Amino acid sequence: MARQERDEPPDSASGAIVLAAGRGERMRSEIPKVLHTVGGVPLIRRVLTAVRAAGFKDVIVVVGAESDAVRAALPPDVRAVVQPQPRGTGDAVRVGLEQLDTRVRNLVVVGGDTPLVTSQTLREVAGHVPPATVAMATAMLERPTGYGRVILDERGNVARVVEEVYATGDERDTQLVNGMIFAFDVPWLASALPRIGPAPNGELYLTALVAEARQGGCTVRAVKVQDPREVLGVNTRAELAVAEAVVRERVTSRLMEAGVSLVDPASTFVDESVVIGQDVVIHPQCYLRGETVVGDGCVLGPGTEVIDSRIGRNVRIWWSVVEGADVGPRVQIGPYSRIRPSTTIEADVTVGSFAEIKNSLVGAGTQMHHFGYLGDAEVGPGVNIGAGAITVNYDGVVKHRTVIGARAFVGSDTMLVAPVTIGEEAMTGAGSVVTRNVPAGGRVVGVPARPIPSRRNQKPALPTEG
Incomplete structure (x- = not known):
């Protein structure tokens, strides 16, 4: 099946949404989570550096309602949009999509708390759309606690993503996890977002789009990240220290x-x-x-x-x-x-x-x-x-x-x-x-x-x- 080369830089029809509206309550800090630093650089700036190096032209950062400090830390050429209520990652993407350049046809979505992601990985995930409708980064973790589990079908594509809190015993034993780096076909995404329903906690999960794509007969490509540390999300001080050690080693x-x-x-x-x-x-x-x-x-x-x-x-x-x-x-x-x-x-x-x-x-x-x-x-x-x-x-x-x-x-x-x-x-x-x-x-x-x-x-x- 033909597709764009993985290491090819995105064209002018590619954009990125960086999710930075999370409260980061587990950090136990007055400082917004994405402004904590790794290697002397705020988490959000590290992610944006990778996004820019990957070649994405239109970049939007979705921030929370009380986000003055985050917006002040953004480069001048990056637009920030506000998610008024913390209704989940799916809703955050909806907010960002409304402000995206209408010419964008290929969209990457990445968390602002993933400081170890590289531009190469972002390009690789984006390179699978098209032909796939959705592509997502996955990684094998020895200790997958805290991550959504990815279940593959017989062809190696994503069958479903199960949030850990809802996973069965067998699903919890799966070591393949959701790296929270997605690429979407934008016209499909715009039509699919209104159809996803809330999780039991009332939030709209971005991973619900995987089920929506599969139900519509669309391909969801699993893109395995060679260095699983790239998908590390920083939600605690301990995870911040792990990210710091990885950057120092690099x-x-x-x-x-x-x-x-x-x-x-x-x-x-x-x-x-x-x-x-x-x-x-x-x-x-x-x-x-x-x-x-x-x-x-x-x-x-x-x-x-x-x-x-x-x-x-x-x-x-x-x-x-x-x-x-x-x-x-x-x-x-x-x-x-x-x-x-x-x-x-x-x-x-x-x-x-x-x-x-x-x-x-x-x-x-x-x-x-x-x-x-x-x-x-x-x-x-x-x-x-x-x-x-x-x-x-x-x-x-x-x-x-x-x-x-x-x-x-x-x-x-x-x-x-x-x-x-x-x-x-x-x-x-x-x-x-x-x-x-x-x-x-x-x-x-x-x-x-x-x-x-x-x-x-x-x-x-x-x-x-x-």
Whole structure:
């Protein structure tokens, strides 16, 4: 029997409805179920990414009555329609179908809580309609509890779908389950929806369309998913954790194939959006989030979190947090340091233990080996920041800038009370409280800091007669 190739992208007459109106009561959360995240991405966004990658043009998301948060999370090119009352998946499809582009003839329906579905599976299911009137994803599960069971006829097509609550003993023993990914011939669907009746609980089930199709002599094709995890629906926190583990496994496998060494993949957490170069070594308990980019040859961890940051080549970071920063090549950070947003660290800088840097530029080759704080600062190249030195950037009302010139020496326990400028090659003595600008080559000590003769101005001592 001829049919469209399974891996062929849908044409302009194909559309998709994503079901996101469920309350998700078993999540026990004030957050809508489809906004819980897997791999740093909301469930609904993961499904929509797969739908878009599969090539479906007209995409509609059916949301519940109290759905402002869900609608706010949707991409601008996706339409949301409201299911006023939670009357089941069949009714949700009816609501979506009313808003579908009238040119659509092939429709895929997928749950917004199935974050592991791939674009390939969506295309494959859609590729069976036509010739079939209905196609549905199925999967073999060792533990099918919670899923509707799929009963096949002698030709391998779907004979019926039985919701678990209504299944007999033999039907419950069936391991072939409903993956809740359907494809429909749209003209047939529009005519069939008004004919399906409610289940005993009053809801209209999408699976009732299978019985309607069979009664009308139509073919319902079973499309077996090779990776049964794709049909995992997230209804509980435990299922959310399972989905998270699957995504993490996919990511870590891809990274290792691309030339990244993971000392312990099971304790490595990398968002799919993260880009990592070759010959990077990642130790246990590392978390790479958001739009992070890591250059070749870096060594990260153990115990490192990097969020929305760009890390240059051959950087070493361990037991530290870097967020919203741009880190140049050959930088060393840690242990136990924090690099906060809007910070740029240039090449060959060392940031040692218990240091914090925020909204600052740190010039190439600068050394900050021990605990200290740089906030709202501009530090030139080759500067030495002594242990315990801090920029006092906040006066209780406004935050002020500190500028430290190239090759300056900031002594241990120095307090730089902003706004203040330390000139090139200037020095501050240990424990100084600097409240005024220090000129290039100048030296200050004390509380408050006062100038002492500059090394530049000192004449060499004359030899004494002996």
